[in-house]
Amino acid sequence: MTAAVPPALRAQRRRRAARTAAFLSPWLIGFSVFFLYPLGATAYYSFTHYDLINPPVWVGLRNWRYVFGDYPYLGQALRNTLWLVAIMVPLRVLFGLGVGLVAVRLRRGANLFRTLCYLPFLAPPVAATIAFVFLLNPATGPVDQLLDGIGIGTVGWFNDPDWSKPGLTLLAVWGIGDLMVIFVAALVDVPREQYEAAALDGAGPWQRFRYVTWPAITPIVLFAVVTGVIQTMQYYTQAMVAGKVASGIVGGPGQSFEPGYPQGSTLTLPQLVYESGFSTFDTGVAAVLSLILFAIAMAATALLLRRRAGFLGPD
Amino acid sequence: MHRPLFRRFAAALAPVAAALLFTASCAGSGSSGTGADEDPGKKVTIKFWHGWSQDREVAALDGLIRKFNEKHPNITVKATSNVTDDKLIQGVRSKNGPDVVSSFTTDNVGQFCSSGGWVDLAPFLAKSALDPAATFPKATLDYTQFEGRRCALPFLADAYGLYYNKDMFAAAGITAPPKTMSEFKAAALKLQQLNPDGSIKVAGTMPVFHGYEFTPAHVMAQWGPTYVGADGKSNLATDPAAAQFLAYQKELVEALGGFEKLEKFRSGFGDEFSAQNPFQVGQVAMQVDGEWRTASIADEAPGLNYGTAPMPVPDDQVDKYGRGYLAGTVIGIARSSHHQAAAWEFVKYLTTDTDAVNTFAATIHNVPSTFAALNTTPLAGDEHFKTFLDIFRNPHSNTTPASVNGGQYQVTFQEFCYKWEAGQVSDLKGGLQGVDRQIDADNAQARP
Numbered sequence: 097m098t099a100a101v102p103p104a105l106r107a108q109r110r111r112r113a114a115r116t117a118a119f120l121s122p123w124l125i126g127f128s129v130f131f132l133y134p135l136g137a138t139a140y141y142s143f144t145h146y147d148l149i150n151p152p153v154w155v156g157l158r159n160w161r162y163v164f165g166d167y168p169y170l171g172q173a174l175r176n177t178l179w180l181v182a183i184m185v186p187l188r189v190l191f192g193l194g195v196g197l198v199a200v201r202l203r204r205g206a207n208l209f210r211t212l213c214y215l216p217f218l219a220p221p222v223a224a225t226i227a228f229v230f231l232l233n234p235a236t237g238p239v240d241q242l243l244d245g246i247g248i249g250t251v252g253w254f255n256d257p258d259w260s261k262p263g264l265t266l267l268a269v270w271g272i273g274d275l276m277v278i279f280v281a282a283l284v285d286v287p288r289e290q291y292e293a294a295a296l297d298g299a300g301p302w303q304r305f306r307y308v309t310w311p312a313i314t315p316i317v318l319f320a321v322v323t324g325v326i327q328t329m330q331y332y333t334q335a336m337v338a339g340k341v342a343s344g345i346v347g348g349p350g351q352s353f354e355p356g357y358p359q360g361s362t363l364t365l366p367q368l369v370y371e372s373g374f375s376t377f378d379t380g381v382a383a384v385l386s387l388i389l390f391a392i393a394m395a396a397t398a399l400l401l402r403r404r405a406g407f408l409g410p411d
Numbered sequence: 412m413h414r415p416l417f418r419r420f421a422a423a424l425a426p427v428a429a430a431l432l433f434t435a436s437c438a439g440s441g442s443s444g445t446g447a448d449e450d451p452g453k454k455v456t457i458k459f460w461h462g463w464s465q466d467r468e469v470a471a472l473d474g475l476i477r478k479f480n481e482k483h484p485n486i487t488v489k490a491t492s493n494v495t496d497d498k499l500i501q502g503v504r505s506k507n508g509p510d511v512v513s514s515f516t517t518d519n520v521g522q523f524c525s526s527g528g529w530v531d532l533a534p535f536l537a538k539s540a541l542d543p544a545a546t547f548p549k550a551t552l553d554y555t556q557f558e559g560r561r562c563a564l565p566f567l568a569d570a571y572g573l574y575y576n577k578d579m580f581a582a583a584g585i586t587a588p589p590k591t592m593s594e595f596k597a598a599a600l601k602l603q604q605l606n607p608d609g610s611i612k613v614a615g616t617m618p619v620f621h622g623y624e625f626t627p628a629h630v631m632a633q634w635g636p637t638y639v640g641a642d643g644k645s646n647l648a649t650d651p652a653a654a655q656f657l658a659y660q661k662e663l664v665e666a667l668g669g670f671e672k673l674e675k676f677r678s679g680f681g682d683e684f685s686a687q688n689p690f691q692v693g694q695v696a697m698q699v700d701g702e703w704r705t706a707s708i709a710d711e712a713p714g715l716n717y718g719t720a721p722m723p724v725p726d727d728q729v730d731k732y733g734r735g736y737l738a739g740t741v742i743g744i745a746r747s748s749h750h751q752a753a754a755w756e757f758v759k760y761l762t763t764d765t766d767a768v769n770t771f772a773a774t775i776h777n778v779p780s781t782f783a784a785l786n787t788t789p790l791a792g793d794e795h796f797k798t799f800l801d802i803f804r805n806p807h808s809n810t811t812p813a814s815v816n817g818g819q820y821q822v823t824f825q826e827f828c829y830k831w832e833a834g835q836v837s838d839l840k841g842g843l844q845g846v847d848r849q850i851d852a853d854n855a856q857a858r859p
Contacts, residue, residue, distance in 0.1 A: 148501075162856045166849070166856070234678050255675075343621050344677075354826075355822070358829075376522075377526070
């Protein structure tokens with residue numbers, strides 16, 4: 097038997113719920129308009145034939161069967177994305193951390209060093225990528241001329257399927273300014289007295305890093321890894337521009353899309369989503385690809401966050 | 412008391428609502444929304460989206476628009492240049508998109524027509540008593556319709572042939588352009604110059620598929636491929652043209668130093684549509700290209716001593732010498748147009764007015780696309796350009812067929828060709844069968 101709730105209390109609860117909803121409403125509206133509705137619409141379109149000109153026609157699982165059975169680019173794009181997540185993200189984090197460590201330890205010229213390291217991040221991605229393609233051109237680029245001059249020989253970079261992703265990784269590592277800034281902020285926040293105590297206990301540089309710096313900055317490292325994975329899942333501009341500039345097929349009027357030059361090695365899922373959705377206007381396939389991308393990004397993020405406790409240590 | 416009042420109110424509103432609904436449905440599908448039956452004298456502004464981007468081309472087009480305005484002072488044309496096909500389709504689907512649209516990608520006509528994005532021109536042609544067969548050459552009519560629906564008209568055409576450097580020919584002791592693929596290979600070998608380290612200094616030709624216009628579609632045309640069988644399915648594996656073409660291409664690449672060596676040299680090329688074009692700066696001695704290159708050379712490399720000829724044909728098809736790949740700019744009326752009558756006047760002017768066709772063709776060095784213009788074009792007097800007029804008229808010249816998903820089948824085949832030239836395909840026949848299966852699956856997916 098439950099006691100009846102007095103009307104005054106019910107009214108108070110209703111007011112509290114209304115107040116809570118009012119405070120939450122900006123987020124709820126934004127979440128619904130910019131996430132829930134697009135997600136629902138994407139799921140719906142994945143079961144339709146929709147060319148964006150004529151009304152959608154329900155086709156059941158046809159788009160899903162096509163993407164998983166006949167679509168020729170999915171496997172290649174997934175492999176490329178996995179490669180970038182496994183290689184590019186850790187290298188960016190390591191390099192960003194390394195530059196951050198140097199930046200906080202410099203006694204003179206620290207500001208100049210930080211500025212120089214941050215500047216590449218400000219370069220527009222398209223311009224930076226075009227510059228890299230020219231610098232790394234195997235026939236005329238100064239990098240290859242230097243490599244050849246010192247006897248290493250030339251590398252194909254963006255014209256060679258084995259070297260195109262390392263080329264993109266170099267570009268990503270060059271623009272490390274964003275990570276450097278957050279690592280510098282994190283490193284500056286590590287309590288100085290802990291370093292002094294560790295030094296008094298006879299800890300060397302590695303031990304100070306392992307037992308003082310690392311536990312303090314681990315949440316920032318986790319943040320860098322999670323955002324890096326999500327950004328890499330959405331990797332589009334640099335890969336597309338590098339492929340187009342290096343191939344000489346820039347997608348001008350009358351030229352067809354070439355997926356991931358050279359030989360599909362720079363093809364990523366977002367490129368496929370754009371191509372299907374806005375070039376061949378197969379919205380159904382684009383929706384399926386978007387949902388696959390969403391599922392992978394969600395799974396990767398959940399996995400990283402579930403391991404957060406182990407990652408951060410017992411404290 | 413209230414209910415009868417409400418009922419009376421509702422009863423009064425019902426016919427109004429029905430009328431509104433009817434009007435709305437008419438606006439969506441009838442002529443009042445499209446402007447197809449608009450008074451020809453009505454003052455309107457139409458939007459024209461096209462892909463031309465070079466100053467010379469845009470200026471020539473603006474000149475045509477001015478002449479059109481003299482004939483139709485009530486129609487103002489607002490032109491937007493450098494529009495790619497994806498932007499164009501995005502515009503077509505919007506409510507305030509372009510009225511008149513043109514594309515360089517003839518392969519995409521199937522997509523434009525089947526989606527309804529470009530409207531059927533048959534009623535307009537009938538209204539103007541314009542007989543396409545009597546006005547335009549057959550090849551251009553083929554690539555401007557899809558499955559019987561004519562949603563485009565040809566607006567100048569492109570023919571592909573061979574450009575060769577006469578000075579390099581003379582230095583190599585070659586007296587005439589090659590007519591067969593064997594002669595082409597021999598000439599390319601003679602013309603190739605190497606640096607002391609063995610790298611390429613001047614290429615006889617650039618036979619890799621990223622060598623600008625040396626694309627599978629442009630070059631395979633010399634073998635006369637059909638692409639589609641009688642059953643409507645892709646037939647690259649059963650039509651011997653594809654296998655013969657790819658075998659020849661590999662042979663040519665190997666003879667000239669191999670794929671990697673050629674690719675490395677190619678990666679140093681300047682932009683195709685700039686003064687740094689490899690043929691114009693003497694990096695290659697022979698190049699497959701369209702007729703428009705004659706204008707670029709005149710502008711950017713006037714001192715270049717060059718000649719033009721049809722592309723060679725396979726040794727067993729010498730009787731077909733003179734053929735080439737044909738394509739061209741297509742133009743139509745967008746579904747987004749609310750002034751289709753005015754848009755048609757502009758399309759009709761650009762595509763059928765002999766003076767307009769000849770003026771624009773002569774300015775941008777494209778092939779005129781009507782019989783009347785072909786017979787009177789001043790370009791016939793240009794020794795370099797005349798080659799392309801002859802290729803255009805050649806009955807064995809051909810094009811790539813329109814497909815429901817545009818040029819997707821070309822992309823699929825091209826992808827296979829990239830793997831082939833890189834040595835990643837061991838079984839050519841099996842590989843081509845895979846390409847056919849893929850193209851058929853893509854085509855099936857593209858249909859509702």
